[in-house]
Amino acid sequence: MRGLIGILIVAVIGVVVYRLYLSQVQRPEGGGTTPVQTISATGAQNDLLAIAQAERVYYTEHGSYASLDDLVSSGSLSMGKPARAGFTYSVETTAGGFIAAAKCDSSPATPCTSFAVDQNMEVHAAP
Numbered sequence: 001m002r003g004l005i006g007i008l009i010v011a012v013i014g015v016v017v018y019r020l021y022l023s024q025v026q027r028p029e030g031g032g033t034t035p036v037q038t039i040s041a042t043g044a045q046n047d048l049l050a051i052a053q054a055e056r057v058y059y060t061e062h063g064s065y066a067s068l069d070d071l072v073s074s075g076s077l078s079m080g081k082p083a084r085a086g087f088t089y090s091v092e093t094t095a096g097g098f099i100a101a102a103k104c105d106s107s108p109a110t111p112c113t114s115f116a117v118d119q120n121m122e123v124h125a126a127p
Contacts, residue, residue, distance in 0.1 A: 043084050047087075048100050051068070053121075058070070071091070086104055102114060103126075113125050114127070
């Protein structure tokens with residue numbers, strides 16, 4: 001009988017610890033990001049770095065920066081997708097540099113952050 005009571009006590013403690021752990025892991029209602037959003041944001045930042053590296057290669061070969069379409073058509077950039085889930089890419093060029101942006105499709109229900117990178121190869125949040 002003592003063994004059965006001991007097992008029940010351990011089971012109850014296990015259930016309480018498990019429930020406390022789950023309440024900490026779940027994101028609060030109306031805030032935070034989901035794992036899918038985090039993965040997409042990280043992927044978008046990596047895509048921006050690939051675009052920036054392609055701009056460097058293109059600049060070395062042609063002496064100027066290029067649009068996103070020109071990077072792909074020249075072979076400097078090989079992107080499987082022109083966009084990532086929730087993000088669209090764009091490139092603005094000037095004589096002295098470029099800004100590649102990953103604009104997120106934000107809504108009040110799913111807030112997200114847009115990112116940008118320039119010729120300095122530093123990804124940062126964009127307005």
